[in-house]
Amino acid sequence: MHLTDGFDRTFKYLRLSVTDVCNFKCQYCLPDGYKACAGPRPLSLDELRRVATAFSELGLSKIRLTGGEPTVRKDFTEIAQTIAALPNVETLALTTNGYRLAERALEWKSSGINAINISLDSLSRGNFHHITGHDRRDEVMRGIDAAFDAGFEVIKINAVYLKGINDHEIDAYLDLAKDRALSIRFIELMETGDHASFFQNHYISAEVLKTKLANEGWAPVLKTSSAGPANDFIHPDYQGRFGLIAPYSKDFCKSCNRLRFSSLGKLHLCLFGEFGVPMRQLLQHDDQIPELKERIQKAVHGKTANHLLKQGKTGITSNLSLIGG
Numbered sequence: 001m002h003l004t005d006g007f008d009r010t011f012k013y014l015r016l017s018v019t020d021v022c023n024f025k026c027q028y029c030l031p032d033g034y035k036a037c038a039g040p041r042p043l044s045l046d047e048l049r050r051v052a053t054a055f056s057e058l059g060l061s062k063i064r065l066t067g068g069e070p071t072v073r074k075d076f077t078e079i080a081q082t083i084a085a086l087p088n089v090e091t092l093a094l095t096t097n098g099y100r101l102a103e104r105a106l107e108w109k110s111s112g113i114n115a116i117n118i119s120l121d122s123l124s125r126g127n128f129h130h131i132t133g134h135d136r137r138d139e140v141m142r143g144i145d146a147a148f149d150a151g152f153e154v155i156k157i158n159a160v161y162l163k164g165i166n167d168h169e170i171d172a173y174l175d176l177a178k179d180r181a182l183s184i185r186f187i188e189l190m191e192t193g194d195h196a197s198f199f200q201n202h203y204i205s206a207e208v209l210k211t212k213l214a215n216e217g218w219a220p221v222l223k224t225s226s227a228g229p230a231n232d233f234i235h236p237d238y239q240g241r242f243g244l245i246a247p248y249s250k251d252f253c254k255s256c257n258r259l260r261f262s263s264l265g266k267l268h269l270c271l272f273g274e275f276g277v278p279m280r281q282l283l284q285h286d287d288q289i290p291e292l293k294e295r296i297q298k299a300v301h302g303k304t305a306n307h308l309l310k311q312g313k314t315g316i317t318s319n320l321s322l323i324g325g
C-alpha cells in the first residue's frame with residue numbers, strides 16, 4: 001500500500017504533534033511562552049493510536065512524535081509504547097528540546113523510540129539562555145550523553161541558523177561531530193505568521209554554510225530517493241556528519257515525503273499550507289479507521305506542488321509549535 005499525491009510523491013513519514021504546549025520560549029517560535037487558552041483538548045492516547053494505525057496501514061513506516069514539546073505530556077511514554085507496537089511502524093522518532101532527556105533517555109528507548117532529534121540552538125550557556133529563555137544548556141548536553149548511553153541508533157542535533165545570534169558558533173558545532181557519530185543539522189529560519197520582523201533580522205541563507213563546508217573539505221553525500229530534506233556532508237576527520245535543511249532552496253518541495261497531523265486532529269499537507277483538514281470526528285471509534293483512511297487518501301491527492309514561502313506566503317501557521325515543525 002502506498003500513499004501518493006498528484007505529483008508522484010510517495011508519503012512514508014508522518015510528523016504527529018501530541019501537544020502544542022511548550023515549556024521553552026524560543027525567540028523564533030514562542031518568544032512569550034505558551035499561552036493556555038480555553039479550547040479543545042489535545043488528542044487522547046486512543047485518538048493518537050487511531051491516527052497512527054490509519055497512516056501505518058496506508059504504508060507510512062516512520063512516525064515522529066513532535067509538538068510543542070511532546071515530552072511535557074504525562075502519558076508521553078505510553079503514547080510512544082502504543083505507537084511503537086503497531087505492526088508497520090519501523091521508525092518511531094522523537095523531536096525534543098531535551099529538557100527531560102537526561103533522566104528519561106533509557107525509558108524512552110525502552111518504549112520503542114529508535115531515533116531522536118534534539119534541538120540545541122547554541123553551545124554556549126548564555127546564548128542558549130538568550131535564545132530559549134531557559135538556562136538549560138548543560139541539562140540538554142547531559143541529555144545527549146544519556147541518549148548515547150541508552151543506545152539510540154540515530155541521534156541528531158538540530159539548530160536553527162540565526163544571523164547575529166548563533167552563526168559564529170559553527171566551528172564549535174563541527175567539533176561536536178569530531179569524535180561522535182552525531183548528525184548535526186542547521187535549519188534555515190522559516191518565516192511564520194507571528195515573527196515577520198524576527199525573520200527579517202535573523203534569516204541567513206544556508207548557502208553561506210555550504211561554501212564554508214566545501215572550503216574545509218566536507219563532501220556532499222548523494223541523496224537517496226527516500227531521503228528527507230537535509231543535504232548531508234561528511235569529512236574524513238569527523239565521525240559525525242553535518243546537514244543543511246534549506247526550505248528556501250529551489251526544488252525543496254520536490255522531495256517532500258512527509259505529512260503532518262496536529263494535536264487538535266487536523267491533517268496538514270504542507271507546513272505552510274492555507275488550511276488543515278479536520279479529521280477528529282473520525283478518530284472516535286476503531287471501526288471508523290477505514291473511513292479515516294479514505295479521507296486521508298482523498299486529502300493527500302489534493303496536495304499542492306510547492307509552498308510559497310519565497311513569496312512571503314507563510315500560510316496559516318503562526319508559529320511552528322502548532323504543528324511541530
Ligand code: SAM
Pocket residue numbers: 022028029066067068069070095096097117118119158159160187188189190191192319320321324325
Ligand atoms: N519542542 C520540540 C523542539 O524544539 O525540538 C519539538 C517542536 S519544534 C516546533 C520542532 C523543530 O522546529 C525544532 O527543531 C525547532 O528548532 C524548529 N523550528 C521552530 N520554529 C522554526 C522556524 N521558524 N524556523 C525553522 N525551524 C523552526
Ligand code: SF4
Pocket residue numbers: 022023024025026029030067068069097119320321
Ligand atoms: Fe518549544 Fe520547540 Fe518551539 Fe522552542 S522550538 S518554543 S522548544 S516548540
